[in-house]
Amino acid sequence: MRIVMIGSGYVGLVSGVCFADFGHTVVCVDKDAAKIDALKTGRVPIFEPGLEDLLAKNVRDGRLSFTTEMKEAVAAADAVFIAVGTPSRRGDGHADLTYVYGAAREIAEAVDGFTVVVTKSTVPVGTGDEVERIMAEANPAADVAVVSNPEFLREGAAISDFKRPDRIVVGSDDERAVEVMREIYRPLYLNAAPLFFTTRRTAELIKYAANAFLAMKITFINEIADLCEQVGADVQQVARGIGTDNRIGAKFLHAGPGYGGSCFPKDTNALVKTAQDHGSPIRLIETTVAVNETRKRAMGRKIIQASGGSVRGKTIAILGLTFKPNTDDMRDAPSLSIIQTLQDAGASIRAYDPEGMDQAKPLLADVAFCSSPYEAARGAEVVAIVTEWDQFRALDFARLKTEVAEPVLVDLRNVYPPDEVLRHGFRYTGVGR
Ligand code: NAD
Structure with a gap:
């Protein structure tokens, strides 16, 4: 599978590196040019045990790359994961979805052919509906299915959590999207990780x-x-x-x-x-x-x-x-x-x-x-x-x-x-x- 990860922070980077390690081809995207520059030279901008070695291995094997420009990578992707931050909105405690919606708009303009858009960021109920609406508005011709796939990894044990999860939750009612998600997580069946569709x-x-x-x-x-x-x-x-x-x-x-x-x-x-x-x-x-x-x-x-x-x-x-x-x-x-x-x-x-x-x-x-x-x-x-x-x-x-x-x-x-x-x-x- 060709996967694009939008946002290369704690979740995006770990997920991207692990998906590459499963054998998929992964492009990690981030707006932060300093972060991408560091990653291109093999430096991991966060402290997460084991991440640097796994990243280096997958870059060496040609399955993992980094960029600030999502357009080309998204056009070629089977699945695009949104893993940007969803901090508390100043003042009222709601999740700030600015980064999620911004990414959705950019993805919509770049997709080419059927593409699964997966929200990995933690987002309030109904955000998927809004992401779908924004994408249709930005590019009415886009053929996308918007899926929810929340992440449960813990910082400090992120790689083992990602590779040996208690469960993987996938929210979608689109058959084509479900097939793509099954294929993405197929390597985990060996670890008997239960995929839970809802x-x-x-x-x-x-x-x-x-x-x-x-x-x-x-x-x-x-x-x-x-x-x-x-x-x-x-x-x-x-x-x-x-x-x-x-x-x-x-x-x-x-x-x-x-x-x-x-x-x-x-x-x-x-x-x-x-x-x-x-x-x-x-x-x-x-x-x-x-x-x-x-x-x-x-x-x-x-x-x-x-x-x-x-x-x-x-x-x-x-x-x-x-x-x-x-x-x-x-x-x-x-x-x-x-x-x-x-x-x-x-x-x-x-x-x-x-x-x-x-x-x-x-x-x-x-x-x-x-x-x-x-x-x-x-x-x-x-x-x-x-x-x-x-x-x-x-x-x-x-x-x-x-x-x-x-x-x-x-x-x-x-x-x-x-x-x-x-x-x-x-x-x-x-x-x-
Ligand atoms: P983070 O702040 O470490 O990383 C987010 C990255 O997204 C940043 O590097 C930022 O530059 C980038 N970004 C923002 N907008 C972008 C855009 N339009 N295009 C490209 N890059 C963009 O955040 P995180 O800790 O990885 O969390 C991401 C999401 O995952 C949040 O919703 C969080 O709640 C959820 N989550 C986090 C953890 C955790 O342990 N950190 C665990 C489970 C779920």
């Missing part, structure tokens, strides 16, 4: 329902964690105690500083808006959004509490800035609100993150960025683990103790057993235990 609107809603449910699950265990702290229970044991029930499942039951990242915050907000607009509000998710929002600053206050109730004039070390490990993505990371809360209370911040500092620098003012956790801890009155990168799981506490002003560890990811930290002469605060 209507376009259902497919669009599945993606939001999935993300909203996961965000709700995280928020649930976070509130249970707060209760654990009040009643003297241990949230990790509660999580194990409920998670082994396979009606509940063990995943997404890790108490922490609240969910962040490029998907859950914007997708929960967008679902809330869609539901309200259709007169069918989803109050569970409205509450999830509100609880999560207040939690991030509450985690800042937890750090202040661990420092005796005031951080004015004190130095706080923040270990981990990205919203989760193994990514450099800083979009909506809880660290941003936590650091702001501490700065509002008069603290100076020293921070270290293995991959996220380049993206973090433009988002954070007056933060001293350091080259290791130990440098960040220099002179600190509290060391706070905000993201559970592997290298923070085995800190050299003897060394850390020689750097800090006060041996206080706040572990917002419950990385350490409290006993181990206390044994090294640190005071310890975790979440929900």
Whole structure:
């Protein structure tokens, strides 16, 4: 199959590289010339484990190329995937569909012969209908079928998620399009990945329902964690105690500083808006959004509490800035609100993150960025683990103790057993235990 991927970000690039690795011929398009220039020289503009090698292999084998000009590639394509961003619209939380609609218009003007146009971006219910309308308006002669194929990969494990998905959702009622989609994903049958065909609107809603449910699950265990702290229970044991029930499942039951990242915050907000607009509000998710929002600053206050109730004039070390490990993505990371809360209370911040500092620098003012956790801890009155990168799981506490002003560890990811930290002469605060 000849595939064009419009948008070469976290989703577009990973999908494009993996489709090429399945044996398809893929052209990745992006408007950002710097990104395409980098990709042409083999440099991957994002941090995603394994991506650089897989990209190089498929370029070498002649199945993968990059361009800023979609016209020629789209004309030759069997399928064109839209994988552009759908951020929150300023002000009201709706998904901003400007990039999706812009891409649709450009694709319509470039298609030649029957072409399947696949929305991989996360888009509200009904967007496929609008994409179809826009394309018909831009080029009434275009022979296209608009399909929804939402993406469920996780940053940090994107390649294995893409190649071994729990399911692939395809929303379409066009037989020709369904055949093309079957052919595109055929290599995955070997991995026994179930293809799930449904209507376009259902497919669009599945993606939001999935993300909203996961965000709700995280928020649930976070509130249970707060209760654990009040009643003297241990949230990790509660999580194990409920998670082994396979009606509940063990995943997404890790108490922490609240969910962040490029998907859950914007997708929960967008679902809330869609539901309200259709007169069918989803109050569970409205509450999830509100609880999560207040939690991030509450985690800042937890750090202040661990420092005796005031951080004015004190130095706080923040270990981990990205919203989760193994990514450099800083979009909506809880660290941003936590650091702001501490700065509002008069603290100076020293921070270290293995991959996220380049993206973090433009988002954070007056933060001293350091080259290791130990440098960040220099002179600190509290060391706070905000993201559970592997290298923070085995800190050299003897060394850390020689750097800090006060041996206080706040572990917002419950990385350490409290006993181990206390044994090294640190005071310890975790979440929900
Ligand atoms: P991103 O911001 O990393 O990438 C989007 C890219 O699209 C950018 O490089 C931008 O320059 C490019 N672009 C925008 N308009 C364009 C146009 N008209 N032509 C060509 N390129 C254009 O975004 P992302 O994180 O990859 O997310 C893309 C979509 O996938 C979003 O809807 C998101 O919700 C969804 N999604 C993301 C993830 C994730 O983990 N990041 C997971 C599942 C789904």
